[in-house]
Amino acid sequence: MSLLLPALLLFLLANLFAGLWRVHRGPTAADRMLSALLIGSTSVAAVLVLAEWQQLPALRVASLLVVMLAAVISIAYAAIAQASAGSPGAPDAEAAER
C-alpha cells in the first residue's frame, strides 16, 4: 500500500517523458501542442498523487490552478496559428523549411 502511490507517481512521470518524445519529433506544431496537453494532464495527476502521498492538501489547489489555466496555452497557440496561417510566422514554417 505504501508503495502504491510512489509507484504510480513514477509511472505517471514515465508517461510524461514519453510525451516529451512526441514534442521533440513533431512533426507538426499541432503534435507538439497535443503532447503538451498530455503532459499537462499527467502533471495534474502527478501533483494529486503527491498531495495524497505527502499529505499536503494544499497541493490539490495547485492542481486546480494547472487545470484551470492550461487551456490558456492552447488558446494562445490557436491565436498565433490562425494569425500566421501559411505565412513565415507559422509555428510549422521552421520545421517545413528544413
Add this chain to the structure above:
Amino acid sequence: MNLAVDLSIAAGLVVLAWRSLAGRDLFRGIVMYIVFGLLLAVTWARLGSPDLAMAEAAIGAGVTGALLMVAYWRLRRISPAEPADPSPRRSHLAAAVALLSTGVVAAIGLAAVGAIGPGGIAGRALVEALPATGLGNPITGVLVVFRNLDTVLEVAVLLAAYLAVRAVLGDRGETLAQPPPQVARLVGALVGVVAPLSVLVAVYLLRVGSYLPGGAFQAGAVLAACGVLLLLTGRLRATADAGPWVRGSLVVGTVVFGLFGVAMLAFGEPLLAIPGTWAVYLIETAMMVSIAVTLMLLFAGAAGLGGGRR
C-alpha cells in the same frame, strides 16, 4: 522508490532545460519550456512546497506559456525564419563554462545535503515570533512582516518593468501587435467558467494565505492568467493609453506597502513594522492587484487595458 522518483524528476528537469535551449526549432523550444514549467511545478510539489507549486502553476501554465507563444509570433512577423543554418560551431569556451557551472552547482548541492541541521537560528526565531503576528503561514510571515523590505522592492521592480515596457513602446500611441481574438463559442464557454472561478480562487488564496499556503503572489498570478485569457479572447483589449484605473492598480501595491512602512515611523515603530493582521490583508490585497495588472500589461505589451467587443 523515493530515490527513483526524485532522480527521474531531476533528470527530466535537466533534459528539458537542455532541449528548450538546444536545437534550431524555436517553437519546439517554447513547448519544451512550457513542459519544463509544468515539471517544475511537480518538483515543488515533491519538495513539499505548495506555495511555490501554486505560483509556478499559475505563472508557468497561465502567463509565461502564452507570453512566449505571442512573443514568438511577433518575432516571426518581424524577421521571418531564415533557411536553416549549419550547426552552430562548437565552442570550447562554452564547454568549459558548462563544466564549471555543473561543478559549482554540484558542489553547492552536496554541501547543502550535508549541512542539514536543526533549523538554524533564523528559523527558530521565526517560529517563535510567528504567533505574535497573528499569522499561521510562515511564508506569508516572512514575506509581509519579517523580511518585507524584499517584498516591497519586488513589487517596485514589477512597476519598473512596466515602465520599461512603456519606454520601449515610446510615444507612438500604439501597442505591440496583438494576435486575433479567439471568439469561438467553445472558447466563450471556457471563459464563462474559468474567469469567475479564477476570481473566486484568487480571493480564496488571498484570504487563506495568512494561515494556509497561498498569498498575494499566487492570487495575483491567478488573476493575471485570467486576464491573459480575457485578452486572448477579446473580452479585454490592449490600449495605447493607460486609464486612471490601470494607473491606480499599477502603483497601489507599492504605494500601500510603502505608506504603511513609512507611516509606522510616525508612531515610533521601526521602518516597515506592520501594525496587525488587518494591515497584512490590506497590503496583500493591494499587492495582488498590482501584480495581476502588471503581468497582464507585460503580456499584452501595451500601456493600458480597455473593454473588449463583448
Add this chain to the structure above:
Amino acid sequence: MTAVELLATGMLVVGAAFYLAGTIGLLRFPDALSRLHALTKADNVGLLLVCAGLGLLSGNLREAALLLLIWLLALLAATISAHLIARRALADGVEVEMRERVPR
C-alpha cells in the same frame, strides 16, 4: 488492506492503464488527429479513475469534492484544447486517414 483501500488501488491501477493507452496512442498513431482523439479520451477517463481512487484514499468529502471539480475542469480544458488544436491541424492540411468521413 480494507475494502476501501482495495477499491481505491484497483481504480488507480486501471487509471494508470488508461494513461498508458493514451501515451501509446500518442506515440504510435499515424497523424495528429488520431493522436488527439486517443489522447483526450484515454486521459480524461484515466484522470477520472485517478481522482476517484485518490478521493477514496483521502476519506474526506471536501477533498473528494475538490478532486471532482478538478476533473470537471480538466474535461472542459481538454475539450476546448482538443477542439482548437484539431481545427488548426485540419486547417494546416494534416493528412487524415479516412478523409471522407470527416465533416467539414
